Amino acid sequence: MYRSYNNRSRNRSSKGMMIILALTLGVVIYSVKSFFFDEMAIASGNNMNKEQIELIVKEYLQNNPELIADSLKAAHEKTMKESEEKAKVAISSRKKEIESTKTSPFEGKNDADVVIVEFFDYRCGYCKTANKTVNQLVAEDKNLKVIFKQYPILGEDSYLAAKSALAIFEMDAKKYVTFHNKLMEIKQINKESINNLVKELGFDFAMFEQTMTKKSIEEELTRIRDLAKDVNINGTPAFIINGELIPGALDLDNFKAKIAEIRKNKSK
Template sequence: MKSLLAALLMTATPALALDLGAMSDSEKEAFGAAVREYLMENPEVMIEAMNALEQRRMAEETKNDAAMIAQLQDEIYNDGNSYVGGNPDGDITVVEFIDYRCGVCRQVFPHVEEVVANDENVRVIFKDYPILGEESELASRFAIAVKQAEGNEAYKKVHDHFYTMRGNVSEDSLRATAEEMGFDADAIMTAMNSDAVNEVLAANAQLAQQLQISGTPSFIIGDTLLRGMPQTGIVPVIEQARQAQEG
């Protein structure tokens, strides 16, 4: 098999072999033909090159994500508005951007619950990020209004309800939910459109934009941003974040 190097040596002077600008038209043509021949005979080289390019892109993206997370620490972890669960003093915080009408979020819900239940050193923060239409926004507004009026535990009760409920989200169904859970339904329904709720949603949307998050679920664990749920779940990422802290 004729190697690319051999072809280059045959068609160009050694000093200018890789300087395309210094090649004559005939040398460029011969060079292109040699490269094409080599790639046709060794197609795996293209796959290797594409994989290397993708790895380089992912490494750069990871580096950029870590820098953004470092710059937005307060907005991510200490906004004073988001639900905080698990161990408030845990060594690792899992931040999840959620949309209650997101099918993948519903699938991920039991996994996140299991992680928090099984790991006593995990703190979890939920960021309401309704992006899938009117029902998504109604659900998030209701959940935020409940948290502001009734606190963390009430929010979690609503959070779990939305991920397991059947049927559509409407003002009537939300009022019924408020009454069933023992909340002041009139107050909650009014608060859903308050400035306080608007500010939380606007802040979450701005944070998502800054982090280049366009879908749910998305997670922040340590200095890693996950746009979606890995096939292996979030436990390996949590362990990796712990090792990074210890190292």
């Protein structure tokens, strides 16, 4: 199941690159079309052949390399802007689902004025760093709510870790955060290290193994993958804070600044 999703991710990336290349080519052609028309007219009058015309175009691009760089930049910016707009619409339309805690664990105040939704992978180094920042935020700010979305994108061990965390959540929701934080501290996550942690924390191991096979866990991970795709999340960590997508980790000061900005806007 993980592999099939990974293949779809690669296919989307390939399509994205093809779109960017096509846009770039279009911008380059548009930028130099007046030059082409002038040279073609001259070439026609001079009875120049295809090779001679191609040489003129090649020399022009070599003498004006900034055209290609500018075109790549413009195409990238256009694609990014379109993706951001699409993500905003998707986040707005699926806000209730994104912030639902019916099947997703959370910590903090249930009716907090600021909601942070985190998409993460237990094997992601940046996620491990971000987790320390999030823990500090929740400890200092008693009016925050952090919702955890398991988004395993770094291999089979990531998928296994996500399933194990959701299994613990189903077994005892109150102990999820403890398990989550301990799992984030493990450098080499695999079946053995996960099982050792389950036993170390005193969970019923037989029940844990049985819970891991539940269909509800597979369904939750599928929902999160589809949700991440819909709101244009392609890596971890990624945060949605009160409806705004923030890809990548923020440091503590930037998190606090963003939260303060949200509260200020709410008070207007």
